[in-house]
Amino acid sequence: MDALKTLVGEGRRDEAWDRLFRLAREAADYAVVQSLCRARRTLLALGPAPPQPVRIRLAVLGGATTTMLEEPLQLLLHAAGVDATLHASAYGTFAAEMIEPTSATAAFRPDVAVVITTPANLPSWPAWNASTGAADAVADEVGEYWLGLCRSLHEHARCDVVLGNFHPLPVRPYATAGAKLAGEPNRFLRAVNEHLARRAPPYVHLMDVAALAALHGVDRWFDARYWYHAKQPVSFECLVPYARELAHLLAALYGRSAKCVVVDLDNTLWGGVVGDDGADGLLLGEGDPVGEAFTAFQRYLRRLKDRGLLLAVASKNDEAQALAPFARRPEMVLRRDDFAAFVADWRPKSRQLRQIATALNVGLEALVFVDDNPAEREQVRQALPEVRVVELGDDPAGYPAAVDRSGWLEQVAVSAEDTARTALYEADTARAVVRSSLGDYDAYLRSLEQRATVAPFEERHLDRISQLTNKTNQFNLTTRRLTRSDLAAMMASPNHLTASVCLADRFGDNGLISVIAARGVGPDLWIDLWLMSCRVLKRGVEQLICNHLVERAKAAGYRTLHGVYLPTERNGMVKDLYGELGFGRCGPIDGGDHWSVEVAAYRPAATTIAVVDAI
Secondary structure (H helix, E strand, O other), X not given: OHHHHHHHHOOOHHHHHHHHHHHHHHOOOHHHHHHHHHHHHHHXXXXXXXXXXXXXXXXXXXXXXXXHHHHHHHHHHHHOOEEEEEEEOOOOOHHHXXXXXXXXXXXXXXXXXXXXXXXXXXXXXXXXXXXXXXXXXHHHHHHHHHHHHHHHHHHHHOOEEEEEOOOOOOOOOOHHHHHHOOOOHHHHHHHHHHHHHHHOOOOEEEEOHHHHHHHHOHHHHOOHHHHHHHOOOOOHHHHHHHHHHHHHHHHHHOOOOOOEEEEOOEOOOEEOOHHHHOHHHOEOOOOOHHHHHHHHHHHHHHHHHHOOOEEEEEEEOOHHHHHHHHHHOOOOOOOHHHOOEEEEEOOOHHHHHHHHHHHHOOOHHHEEEEXXXXXXXXXXXXXXXXXXXXXXXXXXXXXXXXXXXXXXXXXXXXXXXXXXXXXXXXXXXHHHHHHHHOOOHHHHHHHHXXXXXXXXXXXXXXXXXXXXXXXXXXXXXOOOOOOHHHHXXXXXXXXXXXXXXXXXXXXXXXXXXEEEEEEXXXXXXXXXXXXXXXXXXXXXXXXXXXXXXXHHXXXXXXXXEEEEEOOOOOOHHHOOHHHHOOOEEEEEEOOEEEEEEEXXXXXXXXXXXXXXXXX
């Protein structure tokens, strides 16, 4: 804090903001976070904050008092790259704000609304001796009450909704007998939470408050004194974890989560140093408490991979020695092919991480670095401040929790592409081998035997489309971040033409990799959204989708197609895309470039991709 105060006092604003964000990401104590909030106010009074990748309008509605949460939430979102303009409703007005189409919250037009709940907000409870059927019926009614409120707000404001579920109560009036009573309060709360999990529509994202309370302990989580005095939903002791979890969830909605976990090997993935102990001498597997802890950590990492995160290795080792345990130790839960990138040499870890980011075609900010050696962690922090570094303790039994509670791996939905991500990167490697063997790039493209399906946005693809809009940075003409609700509104709008592209080739299925959306204004059609996964750059998809959009524009009677390029630090590769496709530059617009082409004059661009289905 003293260093931050010095930077602020000396007017070194950029350094002060960097320091503030780093402290905010690490702070655990409410008093410290409050001090950081004051520092943020001071910096904002001196001038505007550095521009953030994401700007959102955020509404906070509470069945509890939200005042103590609002400023810490803005700070933690800011530190996660999200600049939030916040609107908070008065205590206890959440139902009216969500139901009324003319409420202040609806008029605010939030991108996302957060609903802070507590068990005190449940409208009804079953009798203590209710039958299982009767108690379940009340749970269903209560669950539908909350989902109905979310549905109303979504209809009025067209926003996504983050809804907290319900933590257990800290008392058990029916003691052990309550475990068999369907109407026991905590058993009922679990039933309500299960109903919300089963029935929540895609635009409702559940914040698992019950799990947070379990992690921290219900007695620590809820303090009755603060509830009675101030209707505070969580104790001061746990307020920072609450706000941090909420900030990470909101940031994940806009693609601010990590994509790849990069792990060291020696004393991180196994016990011991393979160069000294040999593959057979490493601590791993059943029968040894340290070995079992490393096996548990590998099992945790495997689950991350199963849900769609990439795994990579950055190790100071000879490669042959680093690979030996994967081949020789059957106790290894992770195998070599579980890693999308594997770097083992004697260069600094920062250089290894740069190589991994380049190989995977992701930004450094997409990497989470896990290494038991504090010197290696500090070297990466100093050389690559964009990389997110997990602070591990000395005991490997704590490794899963350290990674898990960093918050950088938050995910709001899992798509089919997520679960197949490592296989997709393996197929990319096979394509690279073929490309290097063919000197003619056109011959390489023909050899891929690419096949595409082009169709308007569909409900089943909206989660994946939302992921692309919030993560893709390089091939992204406008870099507008959109929620699932925004995309659903486009899909339903009669004034929008939308298209998504799924691509396959002889090496495998790439899944849904590109989207475009254009808005009709009289005889003109304006492209509001156009992006593509960086895994399929320069393979002809851009030509294919432009041809498709022009055909549909012509069929719909539009005369002119307009495109806008809004420059960012990452999307320079597409600044001339419209010109390459035959558009003419019209001049500046909104800080970017305006391009257009007459639909009748457009000449279809050549592509080697066969369209197997198009609508």
